Amino acid sequence: MALDLTQLTAEVERDNTVDQSAITLITGLAAALEAAKGDPVAVQALADKLRAQSDALAAAITANTPSA
Numbered sequence: 491m492a493l494d495l496t497q498l499t500a501e502v503e504r505d506n507t508v509d510q511s512a513i514t515l516i517t518g519l520a521a522a523l524e525a526a527k528g529d530p531v532a533v534q535a536l537a538d539k540l541r542a543q544s545d546a547l548a549a550a551i552t553a554n555t556p557s558a
Contacts, residue, residue, distance in 0.1 A: 519540065526532035 519536075522536050523533070526536055
């Protein structure tokens with residue numbers, strides 16, 4: 491019986507893509523916070539943007555997760 495690694499390979503690639511996206515997000519967030527330090531308006535705008543992105547991600551996860 492031959493082992494088909496196609497699906498496993500695709501899942502590993504998808505996981506790598508998600509990991510890289512998280513790294514990019516965290517790096518970008520750190521840079522944005524560094525640039526905004528000392529400017530409360532910019533920090534609040536960054537917090538608002540992050541909250542909106544977090545809400546959108548949570549909604550997408552909820553919408554695409556099957557019920558138990």
